[in-house]
Amino acid sequence: MNVIDAVKSWFSSSSEEPKVTIPVFKDNEVLIKVWAVGVNRDDIVDVATSVGFFHPGFECSGIIEAVGRNASCWKVGERVCAILEGGGYAEQVAVPADFLLPLPDDIDLDDAAGLPYASCCIWSALFKMQTPDMLKDKIILIHEGFNGIGPLAIQYAKYMGLKVIVCTGNRDKLIIDDYGADFCVDCTSRNFASEALKEIGSLGFDIVLDYGFSELERNITWCKIGGNVVIVYLGGDNDIGTIDLLALRHMHIAVKVTNLRHKDFDYKASVIAGLRADLWPAVLEKVHHRFPASEAQQAFDCLKKKDSVGKIIVRMDLEKSTMDLEKSSGHFKMQ
Structure with a gap:
């Protein structure tokens, strides 16, 4: 039972x-x-x-x-x-x-x-391996900007000084007006990432934040040299992706996967401490x-x-x- x-x-x-x-x-x-x-x-x-x-x-x-x-x-x-x-x-x-x-x-x-849970996921994804100063003025693409932890990720990223591009559907005004995104792209468009990069005048994103592996290969191609693909893994059936190892090597792209749920006590305590120091003043x-x-x-x-x-x-x-x-x-x- x-x-x-x-x-x-x-x-x-x-x-x-x-x-x-x-x-x-x-x-x-x-x-x-x-x-x-x-x-x-x-x-x-x-x-x-x-x-x-x-x-x-x-x-x-x-x-x-x-x-x-x-x-x-x-x-x-x-x-x-x-x-x-x-x-x-x-x-x-x-x-x-x-x-x-x-x-x-x-x-x-x-x-x-x-x-707390969403905030910890965001902090561990974006800030666990980098100091806030290292992220300032970087360009981040956030998938599913209106769903789950997306709105909070937008606000935290803006608070830390990143330029925020959000992949969403038909909620552009909400994401920009209520959460402060710099630019929204329609995820139903086939070339939405290219359109966003052209709009902001960049060759690639410094960080791509996603919640699964289905877009992993494309996420890698959208990064600039030295970029990062960060996956906050939230679970899901048949959620798989492929990696072009040559692209990772030639472009010096890092792929990071984080899941707070199965981490040990010390890791979670360190995330709470970092979150409280870096982001907690921005809880919105x-x-x-x-x-x-x-x-x-x-x-x-x-x-x-x-x-x-x-x-x-x-x-x-x-x-x-x-x-x-x-x-x-x-x-x-x-x-």
């Missing part, structure tokens, strides 16, 4: 109030009262491929309720967001102190829930889709759509969600 079936079974058979123990937190951890959870591609991949139990929920926002003895840098009552090892769809979570980020006063808890992204916990399935379905804009969160108002689920457990049925 998986987690969804277990939840359905409990709500349909139990007449008693559930008794769930408070998570045990270690000396280097804090206990967070979860306000909302960000919905990410890894939630869908885990749901679709796991055998038995799975634990989606890799980022959240909330209020610190307790602090371990070695986590005194944080205080009870602070508003925070965090990356998680999974299990974010809960009332409370225990989180390593090094995985937390403080919230500016002008960022609400809903928006914050969709920030707003959540575009909010769902109550009882409609988590709809949140997953929304993420699967290619035309959704920005981040998606699930608000963990569990008292109301419990009543909704008791009425209709079908909300959690996986298709």
Whole structure:
């Protein structure tokens, strides 16, 4: 029985109030009262491929309720967001102190829930191997600029001084006006990269940011000498690509693939530290889709759509969600 079936079974058979123990937190951890959870591609991949139990929920926002003895840098009552090892769809979570980020006063808890995972992915993709000064005035092509982490990648890239070209569909005005891209190209056009390079007067891109391997060969050809193709791998069936090794050698092009989900503790902690130092002052992204916990399935379905804009969160108002689920457990049925 998986987690969804277990939840359905409990709500349909139990007449008693559930008794769930408070998570045990270690000396280097804090206990967070979860306000909302960000919905990410890894939630869908885990749901679709796991055998038995799975634990989606890799980022959240909330209020610190307790602090371990070695986590005194944080205080009870602070508003925070965090990356998680999974299990974010809960009332409370225990989180390593090094995985937390403080919230500016002008960022609400809903928006914050969709920030940490995407922000870490962007920082590790663009800044883990390069200093911010090395990126200033470089030209970056961002695929899928309106979807998932795209809008946040645009804003962070602009904040760091890059010239941002976005590959998108019919949302040019939104991407330029709301997120600050310098130029948009229609991804349905056969020669969209050549058109963009001609428009900006460049022989190639310094960086191409993509989320899979299907365009890998073309991404390489669009780079200038010494360019970088960076893949934030978000999972996907049959997502393969080819590499022309001669082109890599002659053009001195580097291909980098990053996936935060499967990195170890030290790597994630270093990404959080770098993100906080380099990019956290620029947190600007707003959540575009909010769902109550009882409609988590709809949140997953929304993420699967290619035309959704920005981040998606699930608000963990569990008292109301419990009543909704008791009425209709079908909300959690996986298709």
